[in-house]
Amino acid sequence: MRYYLVGLVSFSIVVVVSAGVCPDGWLHNGGSCYAFIDSEPEGWIEAMFYCSTVKAKLVEVESVSENNFLKKHLQEIGTTANYWIGLSDIINEGHYIWQTTQDNVDFSDWATGEPNDLGHTEDCAEFYHPVSFQWNDAPCSTKSNFICEKSSTSVPDVIG
Template sequence: MNFFLLLIFCEVVSIYAAQCPSGWVQEASSCYLFVTSSREHWTTSSFHCSLHGASLVEIDSAKENDFLRKHLTDLGVHTDFWIGLTDDSLEGQWEWLPSAETSGFTDWAPGQPDNGHNEDCAVLSHHSDYHWNDDQCDNSHYFICEKEVSGDSMIVIG
């Protein structure tokens, strides 16, 4: 009888052992891959991310942006990194790909975006302390991939 009552009052809690693949960095519910092994065009960078089940990073908040800027500063690479923002479909209308969501949060460097030379893709620019800048999509840069943390669920009784 006591065993039966104990079972009635036990909670079943689902715990997610969330983790990122080796070489990725976890922040909140996302995993980030900072690719510094090759410089690629924006489209090639996006394709490379898709091979990992990811996309070029979509920056949704100041907190995420600050994390990325700090991590890049800590890496000490001193170069630009592609992000998943483009206005290639319609000049001046910046959207994240592949989600096609417009950018609610922005962190453009002063005077940017300026479409200086047909610049339709965005980077975190080391020249402006990793604030955003528009650049020509066929320039070659390092890049940041993002995907959701994957979790294996398990049941704990207690």
């Protein structure tokens, strides 16, 4: 007579999912958090400094989807204001770069005829309300709202 040992094998699967977390009042999209600063318009350089004080940078729009997310939010809040982005040709006229990272521009959404350096005084880029928030170059000293961007922090969610 033969005896067989039959046993039950029990196991669990644990899945760790990394979820992006943003500070209160910031919006999450992709791997970034965004703060739309509209309480006190600043010049472009002051806006850069403000963002750095909250461990962020003026937004660097790197893709169509990121651009659409930001423009959609501006349209949803019903603003008629312009918003600085982190793009400038201050260092080399006509050669726009993202100022915090010094990266070249791979994606752009300039309005028709922009950038035009009107009066040889426009070196900083903004989301420009009159043309559905396409990009415009403007004098850096203009007081405008602005968008700060920082990486979202990863917080693991354990499932299982």
